[in-house]
Amino acid sequence: MSRRACAPSSDDLTFFFDPWHAPLAEAARTLAMAPWPEGEEDPHAVAKQLAAAGLLRACVPASVGGLAARDPDAIDVRAVCLVREALGWGSGLLDTIFAMQGLGSYPIVLAGTAAQREEYLPAVLRGESLAAFAITEPEAGTDVSALSTVARRDGDGWVLDGEKTFISNAGVAGHYVVFANADPSRGRRGITAFIVRPGDPGFIFRGAIPMMADHPIGTIGFEGCRLGDERRLGAVGDGFRIAMSTLDAFRSTVGAAALGMARRALDESLDRVTKRRQFGKAIAEFQTVQGYLADMATELDAARLLVFRAAWAKDRGAPRVTLEASMGKMFATEAAQRVIDRAVQLHGGTGVVRGVAVERLYREVRALRIYEGTTEVQRLVIAGQLLPKGAKGEA
Numbered sequence: 001m002s003r004r005a006c007a008p009s010s011d012d013l014t015f016f017f018d019p020w021h022a023p024l025a026e027a028a029r030t031l032a033m034a035p036w037p038e039g040e041e042d043p044h045a046v047a048k049q050l051a052a053a054g055l056l057r058a059c060v061p062a063s064v065g066g067l068a069a070r071d072p073d074a075i076d077v078r079a080v081c082l083v084r085e086a087l088g089w090g091s092g093l094l095d096t097i098f099a100m101q102g103l104g105s106y107p108i109v110l111a112g113t114a115a116q117r118e119e120y121l122p123a124v125l126r127g128e129s130l131a132a133f134a135i136t137e138p139e140a141g142t143d144v145s146a147l148s149t150v151a152r153r154d155g156d157g158w159v160l161d162g163e164k165t166f167i168s169n170a171g172v173a174g175h176y177v178v179f180a181n182a183d184p185s186r187g188r189r190g191i192t193a194f195i196v197r198p199g200d201p202g203f204i205f206r207g208a209i210p211m212m213a214d215h216p217i218g219t220i221g222f223e224g225c226r227l228g229d230e231r232r233l234g235a236v237g238d239g240f241r242i243a244m245s246t247l248d249a250f251r252s253t254v255g256a257a258a259l260g261m262a263r264r265a266l267d268e269s270l271d272r273v274t275k276r277r278q279f280g281k282a283i284a285e286f287q288t289v290q291g292y293l294a295d296m297a298t299e300l301d302a303a304r305l306l307v308f309r310a311a312w313a314k315d316r317g318a319p320r321v322t323l324e325a326s327m328g329k330m331f332a333t334e335a336a337q338r339v340i341d342r343a344v345q346l347h348g349g350t351g352v353v354r355g356v357a358v359e360r361l362y363r364e365v366r367a368l369r370i371y372e373g374t375t376e377v378q379r380l381v382i383a384g385q386l387l388p389k390g391a392k393g394e395a
């Protein structure tokens with residue numbers, strides 16, 4: 001297997017990267033390719049491994065011990081993408097735990113006070129505490145502005161009531177960034193962010209949700225959950241902006257994880273088609289098989305260009321990369337699904353045997369087309385960026 005085929009890295013598309021990206025990508029690749037000890041799927045153990053490999057430094061800004069970015073108070077999106085691409089190649093669980101350390105801490109990077117940053121970010125960096133981002137509710141999925149968790153003023157503090165579902169790291173997180181409405185009469189302008197900890201009175205972990213691929217996720221509830229005002233993150237009514245800015249920064253990184261999974265599927269396929277013999281020759285000699293391989297590699301490279309274009313634009317200081325990130329996320333996750341499906345096909349019956357790499361990838365990649373904005377929503381977002389104001393019609 002050639003080196004180019006066997007792991008994603010920063011050694012191509014060099015125009016997108018700085019010299020310090022190469023050792024980071026190498027560290028992520030080393031961890032992703034290391035054999036993972038049987039039964040070590042505990043998210044806390046995974047976070048410790050990620051910290052020990054120096055990868056969680058990509059989740060927090062340089063000012064709290066993270067990696068040098070253009071702005072010492074920002075994260076470097078290309079770094080997050082490179083790590084997710086490498087981890088996605090190795091294990092969906094590794095990628096999930098890494099991504100959540102970023103998604104559940106970036107709102108604190110964006111809107112946290114000095115005290116909040118000091119209290120939560122170093123523990124995330126060391127892998128000692130798992131982070132979560134809680135916006136989805138049973139009746140507010142794609143339409144997050146319809147969330148019904150409320151935050152009521154109570155003396156100097158707040159009381160939260162409501163339920164959040166499909167929350168990654170539910171039940172294992174050390175803190176949750178929770179979005180609740182402090183003034184429902186103002187719609188999305190009432191949405192406010194809070195930091196909730198599992199020991200807070202009125203916080204309830206309702207249970208885990210079993211997923212088709214390994215992913216710690218579940219439902220949490222708030223029944224008269226009391227918080228001091230020091231747990232409010234950002235201004236009252238600023239929650240929707242904080243949530244959208246976080247998702248804007250991380251959206252392209254979902255595409256990067258998909259790239260890693262698809263690259264692994266291509267690698268597995270190249271290996272398989274050169275070894276598997278039918279009709280007296282390696283199946284790689286059949287032109288139909290070669291056509292599949294060519295399509296897989298081309299889709300993968302096209303997706304990679306879109307993903308790293310979005311990450312690069314963000315790192316150069318673009319305030320929003322809505323169009324670029326949506327294109328990268330949508331194209332890469334859809335392309336990855338097609339590439340992995342082809343890989344299963346090229347493996348024949350072996351491709352659907354539980355435990356075979358392409359079978360695992362087939363299950364792991366599916367959720368990426370749904371979370372952090374479904375493909376359908378990315379298409380609306382992209383069209384919204386293209387059309388003049390007033391020409392979009394009803395959403």
Ligand SMILES: Cc1cc2nc3c(=O)[nH]c(=O)nc-3n(C[C@H](O)[C@H](O)[C@H](O)COP(=O)(O)OP(=O)(O)OC[C@H]3O[C@@H](n4cnc5c(N)ncnc54)[C@H](O)[C@@H]3O)c2cc1C
Nearest residue numbers: 133134135136141142166167168367370371372374376377
């Ligand atoms: C593995 C996984 C991890 C997740 N982790 C988190 C997390 O950590 N934190 C968190 O808050 N949430 C998380 N989520 C929730 C995720 O963000 C939502 O599942 C997603 O936003 C979709 O919402 P929904 O499931 O309610 O689907 P729905 O909103 O019910 O959508 C169902 C279908 O309708 C389509 N649809 C909806 N509206 C439109 C429209 N206007 N136009 C066209 N089509 C439309 C959708 O595209 C989709 O195909 C996670 C989900 C998964 C699967």
